[in-house]
Amino acid sequence: MAKIGVFVCHCGENIASKVDTGNLVKALSDHPGVEICNEYKYFCSDPGQETVKRAIRENNLTGVVVAACSPRMHETTFRKACAEAGLNPYMLELANIREQCSWVHSDKDQATEKAIEITRSLVEKVKRNNELKPISVPVTRRALVIGGGIAGIQAALDIAGAGREVILVEREPSIGGHMSQLSETFPTLDCSQCILTPRMVEAIQHPNIKVLTYSEVEEVDGYIGNFKVKVRKKARYVDIDKCTGCGDCIQKCPVKKIPSEFECGLGNRTAIYTPFAQAVPNKPVIDKNRCTYFKNGKCKICQKTCQIENCIDFEMQDTYEEYEVGAIVVATGFQIQDTSVYGEYGYGKYKDVITGLSFERLASASGPTAGKILRPSDGKEPETVVFIQCAGSRDPSKGVKYCSKICCMYTAKHAMLYAHKHHGSNSKIFYMDIRAAGKGYDEFTRRAIEEDEAEYLRGRVSKVFEENGKLIVRGVDTLLGKPVEVAADMVVLATAIVPQPDAKEFAKRIGIGYDEYGFYNEAHLKLRPVETATAGIYLCGACQSPKDIPDSVAQASAAAAKVLGLFSREQLEREPVVAAVGESTCAGCWGCVYACPYNAIEQKEIRDRNGNLIKEVASVNPGLCQGCGTCVTFCRSNSIDLAGFTEKQIFAEVMAL
Amino acid sequence: MGIQEQYRSEAAALLSSGEVKLVIGFGAGSTADRRRPLFARTPEEAEKFVLDAACIANLSTYLVAEGLLSDGKKVGVFLKPDGIRSVNILISEAQLKPEQVVILGYAIENGKDVVPLEGCNISDFSIGEKIRSHTPPTHVIEAAEKIEAMSAEERFEFWKEEFAKCIKCYACRQVCPMCYCRRCIVDVNQPQWVSTSSHTLGNFEWNLVRAFHLAGRCAACGACDRACPVNIPLRLVNYRMGKEVRSAFDYVAGENSDQKPVLASFKQDDPETFIL
Numbered sequence A: 001m002a003k004i005g006v007f008v009c010h011c012g013e014n015i016a017s018k019v020d021t022g023n024l025v026k027a028l029s030d031h032p033g034v035e036i037c038n039e040y041k042y043f044c045s046d047p048g049q050e051t052v053k054r055a056i057r058e059n060n061l062t063g064v065v066v067a068a069c070s071p072r073m074h075e076t077t078f079r080k081a082c083a084e085a086g087l088n089p090y091m092l093e094l095a096n097i098r099e100q101c102s103w104v105h106s107d108k109d110q111a112t113e114k115a116i117e118i119t120r121s122l123v124e125k126v127k128r129n130n131e132l133k134p135i136s137v138p139v140t141r142r143a144l145v146i147g148g149g150i151a152g153i154q155a156a157l158d159i160a161g162a163g164r165e166v167i168l169v170e171r172e173p174s175i176g177g178h179m180s181q182l183s184e185t186f187p188t189l190d191c192s193q194c195i196l197t198p199r200m201v202e203a204i205q206h207p208n209i210k211v212l213t214y215s216e217v218e219e220v221d222g223y224i225g226n227f228k229v230k231v232r233k234k235a236r237y238v239d240i241d242k243c244t245g246c247g248d249c250i251q252k253c254p255v256k257k258i259p260s261e262f263e264c265g266l267g268n269r270t271a272i273y274t275p276f277a278q279a280v281p282n283k284p285v286i287d288k289n290r291c292t293y294f295k296n297g298k299c300k301i302c303q304k305t306c307q308i309e310n311c312i313d314f315e316m317q318d319t320y321e322e323y324e325v326g327a328i329v330v331a332t333g334f335q336i337q338d339t340s341v342y343g344e345y346g347y348g349k350y351k352d353v354i355t356g357l358s359f360e361r362l363a364s365a366s367g368p369t370a371g372k373i374l375r376p377s378d379g380k381e382p383e384t385v386v387f388i389q390c391a392g393s394r395d396p397s398k399g400v401k402y403c404s405k406i407c408c409m410y411t412a413k414h415a416m417l418y419a420h421k422h423h424g425s426n427s428k429i430f431y432m433d434i435r436a437a438g439k440g441y442d443e444f445t446r447r448a449i450e451e452d453e454a455e456y457l458r459g460r461v462s463k464v465f466e467e468n469g470k471l472i473v474r475g476v477d478t479l480l481g482k483p484v485e486v487a488a489d490m491v492v493l494a495t496a497i498v499p500q501p502d503a504k505e506f507a508k509r510i511g512i513g514y515d516e517y518g519f520y521n522e523a524h525l526k527l528r529p530v531e532t533a534t535a536g537i538y539l540c541g542a543c544q545s546p547k548d549i550p551d552s553v554a555q556a557s558a559a560a561a562k563v564l565g566l567f568s569r570e571q572l573e574r575e576p577v578v579a580a581v582g583e584s585t586c587a588g589c590w591g592c593v594y595a596c597p598y599n600a601i602e603q604k605e606i607r608d609r610n611g612n613l614i615k616e617v618a619s620v621n622p623g624l625c626q627g628c629g630t631c632v633t634f635c636r637s638n639s640i641d642l643a644g645f646t647e648k649q650i651f652a653e654v655m656a657l
Numbered sequence B: 001m002g003i004q005e006q007y008r009s010e011a012a013a014l015l016s017s018g019e020v021k022l023v024i025g026f027g028a029g030s031t032a033d034r035r036r037p038l039f040a041r042t043p044e045e046a047e048k049f050v051l052d053a054a055c056i057a058n059l060s061t062y063l064v065a066e067g068l069l070s071d072g073k074k075v076g077v078f079l080k081p082d083g084i085r086s087v088n089i090l091i092s093e094a095q096l097k098p099e100q101v102v103i104l105g106y107a108i109e110n111g112k113d114v115v116p117l118e119g120c121n122i123s124d125f126s127i128g129e130k131i132r133s134h135t136p137p138t139h140v141i142e143a144a145e146k147i148e149a150m151s152a153e154e155r156f157e158f159w160k161e162e163f164a165k166c167i168k169c170y171a172c173r174q175v176c177p178m179c180y181c182r183r184c185i186v187d188v189n190q191p192q193w194v195s196t197s198s199h200t201l202g203n204f205e206w207n208l209v210r211a212f213h214l215a216g217r218c219a220a221c222g223a224c225d226r227a228c229p230v231n232i233p234l235r236l237v238n239y240r241m242g243k244e245v246r247s248a249f250d251y252v253a254g255e256n257s258d259q260k261p262v263l264a265s266f267k268q269d270d271p272e273t274f275i276l
Ligand SMILES: Cc1cc2nc3c(=O)[nH]c(=O)nc-3n(C[C@H](O)[C@H](O)[C@H](O)COP(=O)(O)OP(=O)(O)OC[C@H]3O[C@@H](n4cnc5c(N)ncnc54)[C@H](O)[C@@H]3O)c2cc1C
Pocket: A146, A147, A148, A149, A150, A151, A152, A169, A170, A171, A172, A175, A176, A177, A178, A179, A182, A184, A185, A186, A187, A215, A216, A217, A331, A332, A333, A334, A335, A336, A356, A357, A360, A406, A410, A413, A500, A506, A540, A541, A542, A543, A547, A548, A549, A550, A552
């Protein structure tokens, strides 16, 4: 016989102001199977929980319904209370009469009626609940970090530093990300390479970190604590274990005029190349699309030059490796927006209209001009440089709606670097607002204005065109309310920060959410900023939103802390809400096998005593099942049931309404 | 030699060589214009096969009879394009192994001429307009369009009247090759989701459940329609569901046997109109 206790919570006034709890108690007291029904101001408080526990003990209750808030708020609280009173915690149901009732209704009579119905239906459900036991699953204490920019490197170092193994996957030939392209960094103006390269080297030399460059994550299966990932190591045509990084091959490669991606096209590279001098690993890669041998079957000069046998291998193929990991950190970073959408700024038309990232390369000591600010068109020093901020950001019509956050800062930095490198510099900055919130940030932009004489003009630029060898920048100064025209030698666009072009597709592949642009979604913007909605997958760096280095690094360490928290346990307790297949009725159509988003369903053979195959049926792996119920709804023969939400329970719940 | 003779001797040859254990075809029916399924196990029996424009049934439904193919032996079967489509669907749903089915394919043109279809393995038929053509006869489309043109209320009234006739004999389920489940959801009584009595609610529940279960799986053979003793135009429901699936997922059931069940599988370019 069912003996159900029903506990009606007022939630202060939250429920009681809209639901007549007295009536609710009266109605439920008469409901068949209800042994005891109480109301109280706050059942989640200590005395409230004590009441529930005492009622369980004194009345030998077989089930409990707390009519209160959403199970997301207090299911754990009351499950614990039940367990402490000796009742299986899964014999508890929360009837949500707050979010689903009192908060959304104004008519007290109707709200009360609805609250009664909701609570009744949960009583009918709980009568059919079964005692369940949490499933414990082992945790693989190894992490996968995807993306080897500063964020990924930092996360990997933190996890590895705590003694856990890390697989760091980077799709480019070298780790480092955008930070390796920067000249000096705001707000301290320290050289980017100087602070980054030690981290890169530490990562590759760390005994706990396995760095896989020129590799991509192809598949992610499994769940928190137990992911299986498949990594494709792209054919590099150079055996990095054998290669000493001497660079002789690069010297001899006859294809020398390939615009270097790393130099934003301002410098050239060869077909066999390392992207930059401090690349880690400092081992070349062959660009198959540009290599003469791959194009017409003749050359192999690099191979002939190489002193080491079989180091350069034109037959190399992509290889696949599988890893088991317990947690994944996504740190895939950003791209800059393609500025050619702004035809009026002349990007792509005039050589001396460049992006901020190109300016970084010009200002970089290791860059194509050895750190001199020279115009790409004629190599002359520009006398006047115009910087256009928000060239894409905060522009819903052509660019993106959001603020890219870092451009105000790096534009100020660019003006400063220009002033430091070129005396008599004349920089003019068109801006909408100067957003410089951050430690030392406002001081930094002030310095650009006050010490380095950057001239800030508040307003948008309407057009850039060439006249008598000058770039004429036409815009408005909204503070003076006047149109302005500046004759410049170079124009630098602070392009918007956008997600990686394949960000959405990649998110789908690994199973995380993204926003309208393709930046990855955190589980909660304020309270869970480094977790994704997929348990065990964490985020850091600019793949989540535009970020500067301090923020990226802070978030990377936060993600690492989450991973290490997970890895502090050997076992994870999982909800026993898992599906099971009724083998006698399963028709073996495999619909559920396709439908299951977690690949938790396998095919199983049923054999007779002599080993003859009778039939094949679906079989759920409870370790993988997340209890989503997709298979249950899919199965036409109604052969799958979900523990904790069985068809009988749901049916009783519905019929009670 | 006419097609009937040709296929009789092909069937006889399949049986006498032992390649197949059984050939499912048509024999004479109770009246001159009806044909009934004939199961030939010997070359002699194969001589009784009839093949003419009255052979419209979709014989693939017998292939999923419990235990028929569990010995791994092959079976021959006379199939029109719709039957071939259903075999494709059954293969993609793992109910048949392609190598176990030998097809004697034919098509009926202009309602009277019976022409052979080249090939004998299901893979021989996977392409080709005849198989791909999913257009049901014009009168079906016309009838469907008439219903589509109705207002929601009129449409509801129409189907209410039609479904009111249903006597829950489950002949539609019995004849449909896609209704191969050993236990149909209507036979589940713990809990009883679909009520068994043939009142309005029960009838709606049954006919709608069947419509959903066939969405993206119906071969458009019309067997259900013909089987229904009270003449409910069932294929119109299935035609409509097929149309929905086609417009949403660019998917026509039975085009080939490599298709993944459309409503169970996920493609990256699937529309997400249901996500608000
Ligand atoms: C012009 C400019 C100037 C800047 N100046 C400063 C400055 O002065 N100070 C400052 O603090 N910040 C500055 N920044 C911002 C800084 O670059 C970023 O904060 C930082 O690079 C973010 O690091 P990240 O690791 O998140 O991303 P990234 O640096 O973009 O690194 C991401 C890495 O992930 C890899 N990756 C991407 N997708 C995959 C995949 N699917 N599989 C494997 N690997 C993948 C990429 O190849 C890349 O190596 C500047 C940015 C720009 C554009």
